[in-house]
Amino acid sequence: MSPVRAPGGGQEAIVAAERLVAEARFGGGSGWLELGQITERLSAAVDRVMGEGGLWAPELAARAFRQAQGDVLEAAQLLRAHRSTLPRLGITPAVSTGELRVVRRISSAFRNPPGGQILGKTMDYVGRLLDLLPEEEGRARAAQAAAAQHGPSHSHDFAHAHAHAHTHGPGPTPAHRHPHRPGQPGPEPVPVPSSAPAAPQPPGAGEVERTPAHVLAVFREMGLVAPPSGAADGDPEPCDITRQPIRPGAPRSAWLQTMARADTGSLLHLWYGSDWRPAEHEVPGELRHGALPVRVEHPHTGRPVTVAEVRVSEVQTFHSLTRESGLPTNLDVGYGICFGHNERKAISMAGLDLLLAHHEGAADLQHDVLLTLDGLDSTGYVQHLKLPHHVEYRSVIERAHAAREAAPDSGDTV
Amino acid sequence: MTTHLTTELAGPPPAPGIFDELSKREIRRAVLSGIAIPGYQVPFGSREMPVARGWGSGGLQVTLSLVSEKSRLKVIDQGEDAGVNAANLRRLVVNHVGCEEETDTREADIIQSRHRIPEQPLRDGQVLVLQVPGAEPLAGIVKEMDEQRRMHAEADYAKMWVRLYEDVVHNGLVTAAAGYPVLVEGRYIMTPSPIPRWDVPKLNGSQAITILSAGREKRIFAVPPHTHVVPLTFEDRPFEVEHTPGAACRLCGSADTYIVQEPARDGQFSTWACSDTDFCRRRRAGDAPATVPHVQPTALQAAQPSEPAPPALVQPAAQPARRDQEETA
Structure with a gap:
């Protein structure tokens, strides 16, 4: 195909660019970055x-x-493009x-909510001091921990359960089973680093309530909770934003899905910088991080079968605002x-959900939430600016010249 | 038993590709809807592609859902086959589908393009896939998407006409440069994607199918063959294509193709070259038409738009005008 790969063409350039990217991935003096290292040590990024x-x-x-060399949005794009290669087999x-x-559950609304507070793994109370631990010592500690883990007493600590995915074979492992089932006694919370203050112990350590009722239930009992937005519609099937293009006026399910997949930074900014935010702030009544079962209906018996677990961060945030509909x-x-442990995102999302419900039908706010938060969309648009535009630009320049010539005559057009 | 069940659940094993067959069907259905209603923007479940959204992800989905192993595929960006983006997209499709690479416009079955329509008139059976960065021609006029939809549904394009009129009053001419709004088959106002005005008349009465696809905005629209596509303008304001007096391609000498500025030896942007590299090469080899029929006069008699667009205003000029006609004549 010689005409395509003409000298001076783009083909050589992109192949060369690809080689430079590969050099950064495989070259250099350091060793191959193992998946286990990434899932265990860089879990927030994963x-x-x-x-x-x-x-x-x-x-x-x-x-x-x-592969994205640490670029989260680029990695998310890779994951979504990979998802596009796979058929949807079921819902x-x-x-x-x-x-x-x-594994973590706190309430800022109550000192001691039913079910207790479980601080779990959080950096909130770990001093933000740059750890200048000598590399040798770090290596030694990791080696020690690894040795202990491979000993006979190794328990499947749930908080790092995601790190075990790679032991179950490649892919998203739909057949992946975790050893824990609801009802089984849960493991101890992850030990907090020694520099942190001791976690408040849930009532009766060892009897940690692993599936506590939502704090919201308390408020519901008090009869204080406004019905969810759109409650009048009953319980409609949720909109699927991956199959239906959405526009302002979409149901709540669409905006919740959009925010759940949103770029964390964009979501944070939209909520934090929002003019729609009332003066008094909301209170996260409950913040949870833990595992949810994924079930499918058995093709023969029709009964739900748990096939996997996913970790999620969940926030329910409260505000005493009367809606415009009164x-x-x-x-x-x-x-x-x-998905995953991302409290910043879950809190921002809950705050925006409140605003969307409060300012029901505000097309501007809905527009921003539905159409500007997706990281692939926004970064895609930015990237497209780097493509050549000279054909369009010639047209623009020609119009500018023409307008200058036409300007003196503009008076006689009426 | 288990194997049997798995097969039953999963269907035939998916061919490794960029997206699955069911998704391709969904795209084809959207394309068919678009062809059935020329110029109407069909929402579709745009998938994530292995290219950035804005980098041709919409066009790529259409191309992938149409291309087969036997297809001859041409991909251009700014008219060039060899540009980085074109080369990248072509490589992606060819590597995954195994279709034939093509640069000769005449031989291609599917042409995916960004910002250009080839100079070579397209023929029956060809499909032109245009990448679209912004699908909504009314976006700069009304912001609310519901209102845009209403305006399209009711063919209420009064605000668009007012915008063009104000443009003429303020600037003495319509300043819309690339992506000039067009009326399709007298019904829907459509963006032709950011092609130069030079290319707009090529859409009118084209023998080929034109499919426009916006991945980020999740909309597909189309111009079927032999469809009236008329740039919006006023009776006394002929539609103007780009033209620079005295400018011609430094390679093939053409003055009747779309040319872009290039730096000369003095470092100034003082020379010109064809943007359509295939056509330019063939002109030099004597393998291209000596004249380019930009306008098929029979096809330019557009159907009048239905109410309430002012019918008298959409009478197109018989020939696209060039601003310097008098000087060069």
Whole structure:
């Protein structure tokens, strides 16, 4: 195909660019970056890639993150493009987040909510001091921990359960089974680093409530909670934003899905910088991080079978705002959920959900939420600016010249 | 038993590709809807492609859903087969589908293009896939998407006409440069994608199918063969294509093709070259038509738009005008 690969053409340039990228991936003096290292040591990044990619697949996300050389949005794009290669085989039945088996659960609305507070793994109280631990010592500690883990007493600590995905074979492992089932006694919370203050112990350590009722239930009992936005419509099938293009006026399910896959930074900014935000802030009534079962209906018996687990962050945030439609009860609930451990995202999402419900029908706000938050869309648009535009530009320049010539005559056009 | 069940659930094993067969069918259905309603923007479930959204992901989905192993595929960006983006997209499709690469416009079955329509008139059976960065021609006029939809549904394009009129009043001419709005078959106003005005008349009465696809905006629209496509303008304001007096391609000498500026030896942008590299090469080899029929006069008699667009205003000029006609005559 010689005409295509004409000298000076783009083919050589892109092949060369590809080689430079490959050099960064495979070259240099350091060793091959193992997937296990990424899923274990860089779990926040892996979780973010899965959240923004909209696909639960820790090992694939780690691959994507490595291939993207640490660029989260690029990795999310890889994951989504990979998803496009696969057919959709079925739709799982809905799972209540009441089943969420928590490794972390806090409420800022109550000192001691029913079910207790479980601080779990959080950097919130770890001093933000750059750790200048000598590399040798770090290596030694990791080696020690690895040795202990491979000992006979190794328990499948749930908080790093995602790191085990790679041991179950490649791919998103639909057949992946975790050893824990609801009802089984859960493991201890992840030990917090020694520099952190001790975690508040849940009542009766060892009897940690792993599937506590939502704090929201308390408010519901008090009769204080406004019905969810769109409650009048009953319980409609959720809109599917991956198959239906959405526009302002879309149901709540569409905006929640959009935010769950949104670029974390964009979502944070839209909420934090929003003019729509009322003066008094909302209170996250509950923030959870834990595992949810994924079930499919058995093709023969029709009964739901748990085939996998996904980790999610979930936030229910409360605000006493009366909606514009003026409801009798005044405690409104905003909901946020996303794959992995990403509290910043879940909190921002819940805050925006509140605003969307409060300013019902505000097309501008809906526009921003539905059409500007997707990381692939926004970065795609930015990237497109780098493509050649000289054909268009000649046309623009020609019009500018023509307008200058035409200007003196403009008076006689009426 | 288990194997049997798995097969039953999963169907035939998916061919490794960029997206699955069911998704391709969905795209083809959207394309058919677009062909059935010329100029109407069909929403579709745009998939994520292995290229950035804005990098031709919409066009790529259409091309992939149409291309087969036997297809001859031409991909151009800014008229060039060898540009980085064109080379990249072509490589992607060819590597995944195994179709034939083609640069000769006459031989291609499918032409995916960004910002240009080839100079070589397209023939029956060819499909032109245009990448679209912004699908909505009314976007700069009304912001609300519901209102845009209403305006299209009711063919209420009064605001578009007012915008063009104001343009003429303020600037003495219609300043829309590339992506000039067109009326398709007297019904829908459509963006032809950011092609130069030079290319707009080629859409009118074209023998080929033109499919326009916006991946990020999730819309597909189409111009079937032999469809009236008329640029919006006023009776006393002939539609003007790009023209620079005295400019001609430094390679083939053409003055009747779309040319772009290039730096000369003095470093100034003072020379010109064809943007359509295939046509330019064939002109030099004597393998291209000596004249390019930009306008098929029979096809330019557009159907009048239905109410309430002012019918008298859409009478197209018989010939696209060049601003310097008097000087060069």
